[in-house]
Amino acid sequence: MSEKENKMEKIVSLCKRRGLIFQGSEIYGGMGGTYTYGPLGVELKNNIKQLWWKKFVQDRINIVGIDGPILLHPKLWEASGHAEGFGDAMVDCKECKKRFRADHLVEDETGEDLEGKNEEMTKIIKEKEIKCPNCGKVNWTDVKDFNMMFKTQMNGVEGDIFLRPETAGAIFIEFKNVLDSTQQKIPFGIAQIGKAFRNEIVASNFIFRLREFEQMEIEYLIRPQDNWEPIFDDWLSQQEDFAMELGAKKEDLRRLEHPREKLSHYSKKTIDIEYNFPFGFKELFGLAHRGDFDLTQHTEFGNEKLEYFDQESGERFIPHILEPTFGVERSLLVALVSAYTEEQVGDPNPEDGQRDTRIVLKFPKKLAPVKIAFLPLSKKEELTNPTKELFNQMQEKFVCQYDDTQSIGKRYRRQDEIGTPYCVTFDFDSLEDKSVTVRDRDTMEQERVKIEELENYLTEKLSE
Ligand code: ATP
Numbered sequence: 001m002s003e004k005e006n007k008m009e010k011i012v013s014l015c016k017r018r019g020l021i022f023q024g025s026e027i028y029g030g031m032g033g034t035y036t037y038g039p040l041g042v043e044l045k046n047n048i049k050q051l052w053w054k055k056f057v058q059d060r061i062n063i064v065g066i067d068g069p070i071l072l073h074p075k076l077w078e079a080s081g082h083a084e085g086f087g088d089a090m091v092d093c094k095e096c097k098k099r100f101r102a103d104h105l106v107e108d109e110t111g112e113d114l115e116g117k118n119e120e121m122t123k124i125i126k127e128k129e130i131k132c133p134n135c136g137k138v139n140w141t142d143v144k145d146f147n148m149m150f151k152t153q154m155n156g157v158e159g160d161i162f163l164r165p166e167t168a169g170a171i172f173i174e175f176k177n178v179l180d181s182t183q184q185k186i187p188f189g190i191a192q193i194g195k196a197f198r199n200e201i202v203a204s205n206f207i208f209r210l211r212e213f214e215q216m217e218i219e220y221l222i223r224p225q226d227n228w229e230p231i232f233d234d235w236l237s238q239q240e241d242f243a244m245e246l247g248a249k250k251e252d253l254r255r256l257e258h259p260r261e262k263l264s265h266y267s268k269k270t271i272d273i274e275y276n277f278p279f280g281f282k283e284l285f286g287l288a289h290r291g292d293f294d295l296t297q298h299t300e301f302g303n304e305k306l307e308y309f310d311q312e313s314g315e316r317f318i319p320h321i322l323e324p325t326f327g328v329e330r331s332l333l334v335a336l337v338s339a340y341t342e343e344q345v346g347d348p349n350p351e352d353g354q355r356d357t358r359i360v361l362k363f364p365k366k367l368a369p370v371k372i373a374f375l376p377l378s379k380k381e382e383l384t385n386p387t388k389e390l391f392n393q394m395q396e397k398f399v400c401q402y403d404d405t406q407s408i409g410k411r412y413r414r415q416d417e418i419g420t421p422y423c424v425t426f427d428f429d430s431l432e433d434k435s436v437t438v439r440d441r442d443t444m445e446q447e448r449v450k451i452e453e454l455e456n457y458l459t460e461k462l463s464e
Contacts, residue, residue, distance in 0.1 A: 004278035004279070005278065005279075007278050007337075007340065008205075008206065008278040008279065010340070010359075011206075011278075011336050011337065011340050012206055014340070014359065014361075014417060015038075015041070015336070017417075018038075018040060018414075018417055018418050019038035019039045019040050019041065020037070020038055020040045020041035020044065020336075020369075020418075021035050021036070021037055021038060021041045021206075021207065022035065022036045022038055023035060023036075024036055031211075032203040032211070033200055033203025033209065033210045033211030033212070034210065034211060034212050035207055035210070035329075040369040040370065040418055041332075041369075043369035043370070043399060044332060044335065044363075044367060044368075044369045045214075045328060045332055047366060047367045047368075047369070048246065048328060048331050048332055048335065048367060049193050049214075049216065049328060051242075051245060051246075051366060051367070052193070052216045052242065052326065052331075053065065053191075053193065053216075055238075055242060055245075056189075056191055056216075056218060056238075057191050060189075062184065062185075062187065062188040062189065063188065063189040063190070063191050063218065063220075064178060064182055064184065064188070064189075064190060064191070065190070065191045065192060065193075066170065066171060066174055066178065066190055066191075066192050067192060067193075067194065068167070068169075068170025068171065068174060068192060068194070069170060070163055070164050070194070070195055070197075071154060071161055071163075071164075072162075072164055072169055072170060072173075073157070074157065074158075074159035074160055074161060074162075075159075075301050075302070076169050076173060076298070076301070077149070077162055077169075078301060079297040079298050079300065079301035079302070080169060080294065080297060080298075081297075082149060082162070082165060083149075083160075083162075085145065085147070086147055086148060086149055086165055087145055087146045087147040087148040087149075088101050088102075088103065088115075088145075088146055088148065088200075088201055089101065089102040089103055089115070089116075089118050089121060089143050089144065089145060089146070090102060090143070090144055090145075090146040090201045091105065091121075091122075091125060091140050091141055091142070091143045091144075092140070092141045093132040093134065093135060093137065093139065093140060094139040094140065094141060095132065095135050095137040095139050096132060096134050096135035096137070098132065098134040098135070099201055099202070100132075100133065100201065100202060101201045101202055102118070102121045102122075102125065102143040103115045103121065104202075105121075105125060105130055105133075106121050106124050106125065106130075109124070109128055109130050110124065110128070113262075115262070116262075118142075118143040118144065118145065119143075121143045122140075122142045122143045125140050125143070126140065146201060148165060148198040148199045148200060148201075149162040149163070149165050149197075149198070149199065150162060150163040150197045150198075150199055163197035164195075164196055164197065165196055165197060165198045166196050166215060166217070166325075167192050167193075167194045167195075167196055167215045167217050168192075168217050168219060168294070168323065168325075170192065170194075171190045171191075171192055171217065171219045172219065172294045172295060172298050172306070173298055173302065174190070175190070175219075175221075175295065175306050176304055176306060178190055179308070186221055186222065186223055186308055186310070186319055187220065187221060187222045187223070187226070187231070188220075188221055189218045189219060189220040189221065190218070190219050190221075191216070191217065191218045192216075192217055193214060193215070193216045193217075193328070194214060194215065195212065195213070195214055196212075196213055196214065196215050197211065197212050197213075198210075198211060198213075199211055205277070205279050205282075206333065207329040207330075207332060207333050208277065208279070208282065208329070208330060208333055210329055213327060213328065213329050214327070214328035214329065215325060215326065215327060215328065216325075216326040216327075216328060216331075217323065217324070217325045217326070218323065218324050218325075219294075219321050219322075219323055220235070220321065220322040220323070220324070221308070221319035221320070221321055222319060222320050222321075222322065223317065223319065223320070224292065224317060224318070224319070224320050226320070228268070228289060228320065228322065231322060232269060232287065232289060232322055235287050235322060235324045236255065236271060236273070236287055238324070239273050239285045239287060239324055239326070240253055240273060242285075242326065242331075243273065243275065243284060243285070243331075243334060245364065245366075246331055246334045246335045246338065246364070246367070247334065247335050247338030247339055247362075247363065247364055247367075248275060248334050248338055249338070251276075252275055252276040252338075253273060253274070253275055253276075253284075254273075254274050254276075254281060255271050255272070255273060255274070256271065256272045256273075256274050256281075256283075257269070257270070257271050258270040258271070258272070264288075264293075266290060266291045266292075266293035267288050267289055267290060267291065267293075268289040268291060269288070269289045270286065270287070270288040270289070271286070271287050271288075272284075272285070272286050273285040273286070273287070275330075275334055277333065277334075277337060278337060283330075284326075284327070284330050284331070284334060285324065285325060285326045285327070285330075286323075286324075286325045287322065287323065287324050287325070288322070288323045288325075289320070289321075289322055289323075290320070290321045290322070290323050291320050291321070292318040292319070292320055292321070293321075294321060295307075295318045295319065295321070296318055299318070306318065335363060335364075335367055336361070339360075339361040339362045339363045339419060340359075340361060341359070341360045341361075341362050342357050342358070342359055342360075343357070343358045343360065344356070344357060344358075345357075345358045345444075358413065358416055359413075359416065359417050360416040360417070360419070360441060360442070361416075361417065361418060361419030362419065362441070362442055363419040363421075365421045365462050365464070367419075368418075368419045368420060368421050369399065369418060369419065370399050370400065370401050370415070370418060370419075370420045371398040371399050371400065371420065371421060371422065371458075371462055372394060372398050372399075372400045372401075372420065372421070372422045372423070372424055372458060373400065373401045373402075373403055373411070373415045373420050373422070373423045373424070374387050374388075374390055374391040374394070374400060374401070374402045374403070374424050374426070375387070375402075375403055375404070375408060375411050375412075375423055375424065375425045375426070376404050376425075376426050376427075377408060377425055377426065377427040377428065378428075379404050382431065383426055383427070383428070383430075383431075384404055386426060386430070386431070387402065387404070387426040388402060390424070390426065390436070390451065390454070393455075394454075394455065394458070397455065397459070398458065398462070401415075401420070403415075408425065411423070412439065415441070416441060419441070420441060421440070421441045421442075421461070421462065422438055422439065422440065422441065422458060422461065422462075423438070423439040423441075424436050424437070424438055424439075424454070425437040425438075425439065430451070433448075434450060434451050434452070435448050435449060435450050435451060436448070436449060436451060436454065437449075438454075438457070438458075438461075
């Protein structure tokens with residue numbers, strides 16, 4: 001196993017051990033591509049969404065948010081083109097009945113990206129006698145398109161209802177309502193965070209490729225005649241900045257422009273921002289120039305003209321749209337991969353010369369699921385009572401944990417593993433000097449702080 005695969009395995013096991021992420025429906029044998037976020041995972045995920053919402057909605061005057069429904073009118077998917085074709089090419093192994101992404105099988109074998117060319121892929125899979133990654137046999141069906149939308153029904157509505165495969169649709173169709181109910185003037189954006197569902201042919205790489213996930217998307221409206229390129233570049237930089245706020249290093253990010261022949265007919269430019277995951281560079285976020293495609297289509301299929309009226313110039317036009325899109329779980333995976341650190345600590349063991357390994361999640365402080373742990377040095381009530389009192393006071397301000405189990409060393413290690421930036425230890429001296437020891441997660445340095453100054457001290461440290 002390579003070092004990178006090993007790192008991924010360690011992260012998956014840490015996530016389970018410490019209550020960050022569990023396989024979905026595990027006691028029934030699991031459901032691929034679904035996960036439960038445990039007590040700490042849900043905090044981490046919320047922190048990521050809050051960071052995004054603050055950066056892109058609350059801190060900006062020209063972006064507003066909505067929260068649209070998952071269940072949307074069947075006509076929307078006709079207008080957007082999803083009903084006709086939203087999916088990937090699949091191929092089934094006739095021996096073991098496993099299903100695979102045909103483009104991935106071909107790309108792994110030849111290095112060529114033949115997405116969209118089903119006949120060619122069928123030929124290559126047969127000619128090159130590509131083996132089934134599951135059973136090793138060579139007995140394939142032809143390559144076929146597979147629609148990844150989950151289908152359901154709804155009382156009172158004719159036609160198929162789909163669980164939305166992306167959040168954007170709800171934004172396009174609310175364009176008029178947002179415009180009429182706010183004072184926004186072009187250029188402006190509408191943002192949304194919400195669930196999306198894709199019946200991925202193969203769910204893989206932990207929380208990278210899921211069947212149920214969350215997206216954070218912005219539809220940014222500009223004038224058709226605007227010089228869009230600098231605006232597009234600015235969005236790219238902001239997306240990269242966000243990745244770095246999650247902990248990504250600049251050298252682990254790269255831009256991949258979609259070649260002309262793979263661009264949707266309406267798109268002037270699409271760029272994927274890729275991150276160097278332990279399983280290779282893969283799409284983290286995307287940015288697309290969608291032209292007037294969406295608003296034109298929804299105007300045609302719906303009952304309302306989705307136009308913009310410019311009061312100053314008296315012009316009416318359909319705005320063009322730039323779409324920066326972000327995956328919540330891929331962001332979370334970047335945060336985990338960037339934070340995961342193993343350090344050798346302490347003196348070498350006299351028997352084998354080995355030092356202890358300390359596992360630390362060095363999350364940016366803003367993302368840490370727990371900010372401060374309160375630890376009495378011993379289980380004696382004279383220490384636990386005042387520590388609990390301190391914990392109760394601070395809990396109103398910060399997300400805190402109280403822990404009085406096991407040795408102090410073990411408790412520090414546990415907090416390191418979940419990325420808690422500060423541990424506050426209350427010892428026997430604290431009763432006399434009214435001070436506590438504050439331990440820093442990254443440097444492991446300890447500082448004595450007066451209890452009456454603790455709140456200010458921690459507020460300052462956590463905002464660094
Ligand atoms: P990929 O090429 O990896 O399948 P995509 O190009 O289909 O991704 P988009 O349609 O651009 O992805 O979706 C926007 C964002 O939503 C992606 O950049 C990614 O962060 C996230 N995303 C898409 N599909 C999934 C999935 N199956 N699981 C988790 N996140 C996803």
